[in-house]
Amino acid sequence: MAIQDTIQDRARSTARSETVVGQKFARLVTEIEEEAIDGSVFETVEERYRQIAARCLDTNRPTKSQSVAVSSASLGDGVSSVAIGIATAAARNLGSDVLILETDMQRPQLADDFGVEAVLGLSDYLSSDIELQSIVQETRAPKVWLLPAGRRTPNPGPLIRSDKFHELMKSLHGVFHTIIIDTPPLLTSPHAAVIANQADGLVLVVRAGHTHVNDAAKALKAAGQIPVRGVVLNRTRVWLPAWLSRLFGVSRYELD
Amino acid sequence: MGIKPLVVAARYKFLLIVPFLIILPIAALATVLSIKKEYTSTARLLAQDSAIVDVIGNGDSQYNSPAQNRSSDITELLATDSFKMAVAKRIGLPTGTAQESANSMTAIEKGTSAVANGRHLINISHTSKDGAEARDIVNGIVAEYRAQYSADVTKNVSNATTVYQSQLATNKTALDEADTAIGAYLAKRTGPESLNNDPRYLSLQKDVDRTQKDYDATQQRISDIQLQEQATISGQDYTLSLKDEANLPTTAAPTSQKKLLALPIAGTLIALSLAAGIFAFLLRTDNSIRTSEDLEAIPGLVMLGAVPDISFVKKRRWPKSFFRIAIAGLGVTPQR
Numbered sequence: 001m002a003i004q005d006t007i008q009d010r011a012r013s014t015a016r017s018e019t020v021v022g023q024k025f026a027r028l029v030t031e032i033e034e035e036a037i038d039g040s041v042f043e044t045v046e047e048r049y050r051q052i053a054a055r056c057l058d059t060n061r062p063t064k065s066q067s068v069a070v071s072s073a074s075l076g077d078g079v080s081s082v083a084i085g086i087a088t089a090a091a092r093n094l095g096s097d098v099l100i101l102e103t104d105m106q107r108p109q110l111a112d113d114f115g116v117e118a119v120l121g122l123s124d125y126l127s128s129d130i131e132l133q134s135i136v137q138e139t140r141a142p143k144v145w146l147l148p149a150g151r152r153t154p155n156p157g158p159l160i161r162s163d164k165f166h167e168l169m170k171s172l173h174g175v176f177h178t179i180i181i182d183t184p185p186l187l188t189s190p191h192a193a194v195i196a197n198q199a200d201g202l203v204l205v206v207r208a209g210h211t212h213v214n215d216a217a218k219a220l221k222a223a224g225q226i227p228v229r230g231v232v233l234n235r236t237r238v239w240l241p242a243w244l245s246r247l248f249g250v251s252r253y254e255l256d
Numbered sequence: 257m258g259i260k261p262l263v264v265a266a267r268y269k270f271l272l273i274v275p276f277l278i279i280l281p282i283a284a285l286a287t288v289l290s291i292k293k294e295y296t297s298t299a300r301l302l303a304q305d306s307a308i309v310d311v312i313g314n315g316d317s318q319y320n321s322p323a324q325n326r327s328s329d330i331t332e333l334l335a336t337d338s339f340k341m342a343v344a345k346r347i348g349l350p351t352g353t354a355q356e357s358a359n360s361m362t363a364i365e366k367g368t369s370a371v372a373n374g375r376h377l378i379n380i381s382h383t384s385k386d387g388a389e390a391r392d393i394v395n396g397i398v399a400e401y402r403a404q405y406s407a408d409v410t411k412n413v414s415n416a417t418t419v420y421q422s423q424l425a426t427n428k429t430a431l432d433e434a435d436t437a438i439g440a441y442l443a444k445r446t447g448p449e450s451l452n453n454d455p456r457y458l459s460l461q462k463d464v465d466r467t468q469k470d471y472d473a474t475q476q477r478i479s480d481i482q483l484q485e486q487a488t489i490s491g492q493d494y495t496l497s498l499k500d501e502a503n504l505p506t507t508a509a510p511t512s513q514k515k516l517l518a519l520p521i522a523g524t525l526i527a528l529s530l531a532a533g534i535f536a537f538l539l540r541t542d543n544s545i546r547t548s549e550d551l552e553a554i555p556g557l558v559m560l561g562a563v564p565d566i567s568f569v570k571k572r573r574w575p576k577s578f579f580r581i582a583i584a585g586l587g588v589t590p591q592r
Contacts, residue, residue, distance in 0.1 A: 044564055045563060045564060048561050048562065048563050048564070049561075049563070051560075051561045052560045052561040052563075055558075055560045055561065056560050078563075081563075082563065085563065203560065204557075206545050206551070208544075208545060208546050208547075208562070208565070209544050209545075209546050210544055211544060211545050212543050212544050212545070213543050213544075213545055213550065213551075213553045213554060214543065216545060216551075216554055217553075217554050220554065220557075228556075228557070228558075229558070229560065230557065230558035230559060230560035231551060231557050231558065231559055231560060232560050232561060232562075232563060233545065233547075233548065233551070233559065233561070233562040233563070234562075234563050234565075235563065235564075235565035236546070236547075236562045236563065236564055236565060237564070237565050
């Protein structure tokens with residue numbers, strides 16, 4: 001398959017991070033590396049994503065591809081962040097290629113955030129006859145690939161409901177071991193449930209202190225019959241001051 | 257509700273409370289800094305023992321010094337409307353309407369003190385934001401008190417004179433009787449022994465001396481009264497004289513420590529009360545999910561994990577949390 005060849009070719013490239021990662025992303029990495037910050041928080045975040053990935057993905061089927069839709073009740077809950085976190089952790093946990101599929105064609109953002117040179121993406125693929133390998137982008141994270149949303153599309157409904165999207169999902173399942181679908185919010189996008197239905201399961205992102213219980217319940221109802229793998233409580237705040245945490249020898253974070 | 261949910265809730269609602277915690281104490285501090293400076297003006301009166309006042313009483317205590325008695329007088333008079341109105345009229349404070357009179361009387365009484373300084377000196381002070389007003393009020397009080405004191409003295413001179421004349425007559429009778437007694441005894445007395453060894457004679461002589469002394473003292477009192485009367489009439493009453501007139505104060509008195517402390521403390525307490533009230537209201541009305549326990553309200557949900565909010569990690573000028581989480585996920589974990 002052409003896309004598999006592409007993936008293998010790119011993975012062999014030693015200079016991939018220099019060529020694939022865009023200027024914006026590289027600059028952010030440099031800035032954060034230069035600042036003396038609390039590295040333990042990042043370690044905590046990484047550890048959390050490893051746990052989340054292990055809980056929401058089926059690790060008992062190493063050969064069969066699986067997909068998980070990540071969605072939330074409303075905008076701004078951090079779906080994309082969680083999708084990236086799960087994808088990078090899954091790539092490490094499973095050691096296989098993981099694809100992040102951005103499906104919010106009304107608000108495409110991941111290509112910019114990753115700094116990948118993505119002129120084309122999902123919307124372009126579904127609306128024209130371009131090759132799949134031309135829209136799958138490698139990221140700086142090992143074994144993490146990105147299929148960006150592509151050009152902004154005001155009405156992505158017909159594209160989402162097209163057979164081509166269904167076919168695309170089949171093709172991707174044939175190439176990637178794990179697909180993390182960055183899905184629009186369930187309560188604000190009428191297409192979110194349709195997209196999520198293409199996945200094997202749903203992860204609901206809840207933003208701590210922001211998402212209401214009622215909205216989370218409504219989002220689950222909107223998801224319909226999709227198996228819900230669980231909830232990620234995103235952006236929880238440290239509840240214990242650092243000095244108290246050290247004094248009592250307890251963790252500062254939720255669910256430790 | 258345990259302490260942890262409260263602390264967790266505070267983490268999420270803290271930014272809403274902060275303005276109250278900051279703005280009100282700042283406002284209180286600004287109020288303190290804007291407190292107008294106050295000026296104190298002081299006059300000093302010299303009080304002496306007064307024969308007239310002693311005899312008419314006038315509420316004085318024989319155990320108090322003249323300064324204590326006169327300062328008590330002034331303090332009591334300052335509690336009376338008639339005295340304050342007289343002072344107000346004397347210094348030209350507005351008294352046209354009931355409200356103006358009340359304001360003027362309050363201005364006179366508030367911030368005024370009359371304190372004995374030693375046995376004879378009385379300090380009369382007034383503290384006001386207007387130095388000229390403080391000076392005028394003090395001088396007004398002093399002038400009015402001295403006028404009333406002089407009027408009292410003048411009014412009571414005849415009473416005092418009558419009292420002492422009567423006492424003098426009594427003393428005179430006693431002296432005459434003592435003289436008569438000793439004369440009669442000497443006429444009847446026989447025997448060669450010395451008078452110095454005669455106990456009867458010595459006793460009678462002692463009576464004569466005592467009654468003479470009383471008579472002289474009473475006569476002296478009457479002279480004093482006449483002298484004080486003359487001095488009072490001529491405006492030179494030596495029993496109450498002005499030592500230092502109140503002057504225009506040039507330096508502001510230090511602002512009261514109580515005022516400096518009370519306003520910021522009050523501001524902080526109000527701020528804390530408001531913040532606590534708002535916090536309680538938010539807590540009661542907010543049903544957002546903050547902890548895994550909150551998710552128990554939705555049955556059948558599995559908690560996969562909680563991801564800390566990295567936007568609260570020290571360096572606030574970072575890009576949005578999305579990038580940090582993404583970078584953290586990519587394994588770029590900065591080291592200290």
